[in-house]
Amino acid sequence: MLIALLPGDGIGPEVIAQARRVLDVVVGDRLTYEEGLVGGAAYKAVGHPLPEATMEIARRADALLFGAVGDPDCDALERRLRPEQAILGLRAGLSLFANLRPAKLFPELADASALRPEVASAIDLVIVRETNGDVYFGEKGIRTNAAGRREGYDIMCYDEDEVSRIARVGFETARARRGKLCSVDKANVLETSQLWRDVVIEVSADYPDVQLSHMYVDNAAMQLVRNPGQFDVIVTGNLFGDILSDQASMCAGSIGMLPSATLDANNKGLYEPIHGSAPDIAGQGKANPLATILSAAMMLRYSLGLPAEADRIEAAVAKALAGGVRSPDLGGTHTTAQLGDAVLAAL
């Protein structure tokens, strides 16, 4: 099976290197790798954040393991050349529409959350975020309005097929967990949300065993702080999912710990840590590789049909943490490589 390895910018290469060590031990030569340039690194090398050569590898691959993109040197570039376009381009170009972000506190890290331990330790949820539509991909631009003033605009929109497709992922995910799905929208203000809610309710007829609720996004942002333990699976659109999934991750402790998957309709997926490229600590051995190692485990489970191997990696991460290894984001002083070593030792 072929893995597209996309390290990207900042701490991306460092964390990918540790995930690669773990994969080599756990699945060895059952996987082959081709490396592609993405993000600022790709722009600097070949003038585009998502070169066609990378897309070509990504199309052929069975799964993509992605580090991070983002480079302050590229901040002044026009939007289509900025590093972030790599991730948006991969999601759109490969129809990766279902972003899954589990948020769960490792009991060993109860002290790392800004939430009270009793609130944080109750977190065990998955956010299912749509990533091919919404205001991200609608028509947009800056124009001069009737009064001669500059005006920025972006069209938010979803059609019923896009909503039902992601709703089904939400229901299936809930069915495989505790059977509770909360759909988050802003139907009291947005027509896009009204259609979203209508379609989610229609789809729910096929999932009588799943308990469906609806919540406005402002309330969801409150409830994720007040009582995140109430959620099992949250399904939401691209923009609200962007905000809530980062918030939920932080409630569950360090963002250095949390993996994500973005799947197409056939479970081909892109796997990445939810943290960014962290240019301020790049190259210093301070990055926490566990989110990327856990992303590799998700890859084995969702795209490659190797659930036992995924379990093995996750157990090793828990064991490494129990053994006391801590990167700076977790309040410790261990290096990126030392965290990798600890996981390898635990395997």
Place this chain on the structure above:
Amino acid sequence: MLIALLPGDGIGPEVIAQARRVLDVVVGDRLTYEEGLVGGAAYKAVGHPLPEATMEIARRADALLFGAVGDPDCDALERRLRPEQAILGLRAGLSLFANLRPAKLFPELADASALRPEVASAIDLVIVRETNGDVYFGEKGIRTNAAGRREGYDIMCYDEDEVSRIARVGFETARARRGKLCSVDKANVLETSQLWRDVVIEVSADYPDVQLSHMYVDNAAMQLVRNPGQFDVIVTGNLFGDILSDQASMCAGSIGMLPSATLDANNKGLYEPIHGSAPDIAGQGKANPLATILSAAMMLRYSLGLPAEADRIEAAVAKALAGGVRSPDLGGTHTTAQLGDAVLAAL
């Protein structure tokens, strides 16, 4: 000076009644009141959530004191008749564009936040949210697309005048506080945000004494959990402000404590607690009236030029809390009226 008193739905009338008692003691007959119907209560009485008779009072008034709107009986109504339209209609109809939401933990309530006490007690911020534009008020609807499928759409947009107007409120607010302004947008994806960021930077030339920073909304949602003490003033658009201000409020403890103001260009304003109508506890004496009493204090300060009286109310609320009075949302068993009594006693 004339106050439009708009109790609304659910617990609205109960909390407004307590604020009225406090105002009677503090400013007595310097204020006169006219009551108007809003929300579900107005729909049930006269068929519209924001009747022209109410708008007429609101236009004449020097300030508006608002309870809450929202009534489950109205959930199935078409959007333009739903209770929430009252608040959107007042904001639009009276050009109330600057929503100010201070979030600060009363030291007495350090235990009420889901955040660790040391994180929560550092919160002392104001969110300045634009409330006349954005995806709230752009063209919107549900249409049939080229493929014959239902599609919901909402146009997000801001012009440079709308952005500079709210940016100035942000800079002025920061200047009167600790001199730090963080503008929140999603400029890596949205053109509306790109214009927003450009204009905020242009306006910053007039405020060299204010330290300006920019943050993406997903990161802001994280940072409000991780380290909310880093913020002084946040300025943002209508949609992001809706989400972040509710989140920030919850970080600062009970939403039963937090007031808000929404001002026009001449400091005429609508004052309301940030909590909703809470139909589940309406009429049971369980509502916390302190957010509304603190909203009344903001009204005296911002719209009525009575800062000493505002200080007096705020000090009385702190004293009442120090005396141990606690409504159910604060973990106690005191009634709405008992909280009002405690504030009156402290005055």
